[in-house]
Amino acid sequence: MWVFITLFAAACQSVRTAYQNTLATEAGFLHATMARSLYALPLVTGYLLLCIVLFGGVSLPTDSMFFMAASLCALAQIMATYFMLRVFQSGSFALGTMLAKTEAVLAALIGLPLLHYGLSAMAWLGIAVGVFGALVMSIKWKNLANIHRDASFVFGLGSGFCFAVTSVMASLASHSFEGSIMTSAGVTLLYVLLLQSAILCGLQMVKSRDLMTPFRKSPQLSWKVGIMSGLGSIGWFTAFALVNPAMVKTLGQLEILGTLYYSKYRFSEKMNMRQWFGGVMIIISVILVTAATIK
Template identity: 70%
Template sequence: MWILITLFAAGCQSVRTAYQNTLAKEAGFLHATMARSLYGLPLVSVYLVLCYFLFGWVSLELDSAFWPIVLVCAVAQIFATYFMLRVFQSGSFALGVLLAKTEAVQAAVIGLFFLHYTLSLTAWLGVVLGVIGALVMSVKWKNISSFHKDTSLLLGMASGFCFAVATVTASMASHSLSGSIITSAGVTLWCVLVIQSIILCAIQIVKSRDICAPFRHSLSLSMKVGGFSSLGSIAWFTSFALVNPALVKTLGQVEILGTLYYSKRRFAESISKQQWVGGAMIIASVVLVVIS
C-alpha cells in the first residue's frame, strides 16, 4: 500500500513544485513558502475529520514528546522549501528539485540514529544510486573543482538536509502518538501546517505591515499550490508512518520524471544527455528499493 501512496505523493509534489516556482517569481519566496501550508490547511482539516470517523482518534498529551518533535519538523520544512526556491533563482527548476533529492540518503543516515531503522544491502544500493543519479543530473563537471563556491549546490544540499530532518521527525512524531497510525500521521501533518502558517504569516504581516498580506498575492495560484501540497503531504506523512522514510523518499524519486516534463515543457529548459543518464540511474534506484 505504501508504494501506491508514495507514487501519488510524488505526482502531487511534482505539480505543486512547478506551481510554487511560478508563484515565487510572482509573489516572492516568502509568500510561495507560506502558501504551501496556509492554503493547504483547509483540505488537511477535512481529511483529519474523515480520519476521526474512519479510524478513530489518538491520544494527544500536552507534555508529550510529540510537540517539540513536530516543531522541529515544521521549522525544518520551512527552511527546506525556502532553500529549494532560492536554488530556482540561482540555478534552474530542475536543478533545485534534483539537489533536494539528496534527502533520501540523508534521511537513511538520520533514521539509523533516531528511528533505529535498518536497510537491506539492496535498499542501500538503491538509496545511494538515487542520490548519485540526482548529482549526475545537476552537477556541472567543468566546475567541479570549485563546487564549494556554487551557491546552487550548497543551497540544494542544505534543502536536502532540512527535508531529511523533516521526514524523520514526521515519522517520529506520528509514532509518538497512541492510536491509529493513519490518524496519527494526519494529526502530525495538521499540527505542522498550523505551526508553519502561524510563523510564516506573522513574518509576512510584520514585513509588509499589512494584516491581509497573506491573501493579497496571486490567490488562484496560491490555492493551487496549497491544494496539491496538502494532497501530497497527506500521502507523504502516511507513508513515513508506515515504513522507513528513506525507502519512501527513494521511491519518491519518480518525481524526477515530472520534474523533467515541467522543466522542458512549462519552463522551456533544455534537458542534456547528462541529465538523461542521471534520470536513468534514479529509475534504477527506484526499482532496487521496490525489489528490496
C-alpha cells in the first residue's frame, strides 16, 4: 500500500512545487513557504476527522517524544522549503528539485540510529544510484572544483538534509502514539502544519505590520499550493509511518518525471543529455528500491 501512497504524494508534490515556485515570484519566499501549511489546514483537519471515524482514535504518550520530534519536523520542513525556493531563484526549477533528492540517502543515514530500520543491499544500491543520478543532473562537472561556492548547490544540499530530518522526525512522532497508525500520521501532520502556520504567519504579520497579509497575497494561487501540499503531505506522512522513510523518499524520486515536464513546458527550461541521463538513473534506483521490498 505504501507504494501507491508514495506515488500519489510524489505526483501532488510535483504540482505543488511548480505552483509554489510561481507564488514565490509573485508574493515572496516567506508567503510561498507559509502558504503550503496555512492553506492546507482545512483539508488536513477534515482528513484527520475521517481517519478517526474509520480507524479510531489514538492515545498520546506520557513522555515528550511526540512534541520534540513533531516540532523538529515542523522547523526542518520550513527550512527545507525555504532553501528549495532559494535554489529556484539562484539556479533553476529542475536543479532545486534534483539537489533536494539527496534526502533519500540522508534519511537512510539519519534514520538508522533513530528508527532502527534495516535496509537490504539492493535497497542501499537503489538509494545510492538515485542520489548519484540527482547529482549528475545537477552538477556541471567542469565547475566541480568550485562547487562549494555555488549558491544553488549549497541551498540544494541544505534542502535535502532538512527534508531528510523532516521525514525521519515525522516517522518517529507518528510511532510515539498508541492506536491506528493512519490516525497517528494524521495527528502528527496536523500538529506540524499548525505550528508552521503559527510561526510563518507571525513572521509575515510582523514584517508587514498587517494581520491580514497572509490572506491577501495571491489568494487563488495560495489555495492551489495549500491544497496540493495538503494532499501530498497526507501521502508522505502516512507512508513515513508505514515503512522506512528512506525507501519512501527514494520511490518518491519519480517526482522527477513531473519536474522535467514543468521545467520544460511551464518554465521553458531546456534539459540537456546529462540531465536526462541522471533522470534515467533515478528511475532505475526506484525500480531497485521497489524490488527490494518485494519478498
